[in-house]
Amino acid sequence: MEMPVMTIEQTRPARQELSETLYKNAFPAVARFISKMGGSFNEAKDIFHDALVIYWEKTADPEFVLPRSAEAYILGIARHLWVKKFRQDTMKVSLESWERDIAVPPDDETPDTLKLLGFLENTGRRCMDLLRAFYYQNLSMTAITGRFGYGSERSTTVQKYKCIEKIRETIKQKSARYEDFLE
Amino acid sequence: MRTSLNDIRETERYLGNELPPEDKLVFEARLLTEPTLRANTFVQYRIRALIRLYHRKKMKDSIESIHQRMFNDPAEKTFALQVHQYFKPTT
Numbered sequence: 001m002e003m004p005v006m007t008i009e010q011t012r013p014a015r016q017e018l019s020e021t022l023y024k025n026a027f028p029a030v031a032r033f034i035s036k037m038g039g040s041f042n043e044a045k046d047i048f049h050d051a052l053v054i055y056w057e058k059t060a061d062p063e064f065v066l067p068r069s070a071e072a073y074i075l076g077i078a079r080h081l082w083v084k085k086f087r088q089d090t091m092k093v094s095l096e097s098w099e100r101d102i103a104v105p106p107d108d109e110t111p112d113t114l115k116l117l118g119f120l121e122n123t124g125r126r127c128m129d130l131l132r133a134f135y136y137q138n139l140s141m142t143a144i145t146g147r148f149g150y151g152s153e154r155s156t157t158v159q160k161y162k163c164i165e166k167i168r169e170t171i172k173q174k175s176a177r178y179e180d181f182l183e
Numbered sequence: 184m185r186t187s188l189n190d191i192r193e194t195e196r197y198l199g200n201e202l203p204p205e206d207k208l209v210f211e212a213r214l215l216t217e218p219t220l221r222a223n224t225f226v227q228y229r230i231r232a233l234i235r236l237y238h239r240k241k242m243k244d245s246i247e248s249i250h251q252r253m254f255n256d257p258a259e260k261t262f263a264l265q266v267h268q269y270f271k272p273t274t
Contacts, residue, residue: 023249035269049246053239128237136238161188168226
């Protein structure tokens, strides 16, 4: 099984990474907040998991400066997400300004996109994993070359472009909308 | 490298904002005059969004496996009870 947690810890050991320890330290405060708002265990779990993903994405950026402890920041994201989810209840929670200012990435899970993603996961998982390593896992070229077992960094680069080409052709075939962009 | 792969590389650098200003201008001029390059650039941009979604899905999977362990492993019983405590109806 793939172990993304390990990889990220290896790349940037200084920051507290997604781990069981972080899970244990951060979840109780989020759960207490959601329960106070009248939410269920499952709602707390969903909001917490979304908050962890956002935390993980943000801290992957080397420029990002964590404004609070990891636990406090994750709770801030969760509070922000909760308010966003139930706008009508905003009176009950007053977000601090740093919490309001957390940029929450848009949810781009349209049915078409998910269908395409499902198809690509079945037909080109290796390419998806390779591009993921390049774009979102902060891995060095050497690390990617080693992990995917290509002979040289040059082969890895060429493989990256071939993967983009392959996925691009799949998207063209699957997406009627592509025609709109040839105009 | 094939010309088509060279275009992919150039598009990657354009989308990643890695082209020096003069190369960027050349690329943008090509975008105006070459419909195929324009379409391919759009698709390449979309691929990044798709991989982002894929990355999130993978992160969610690993978070879920941590969750399952935290709430099913007897060794974590104290933690699980503490969290469940918040959701007990008050009498």
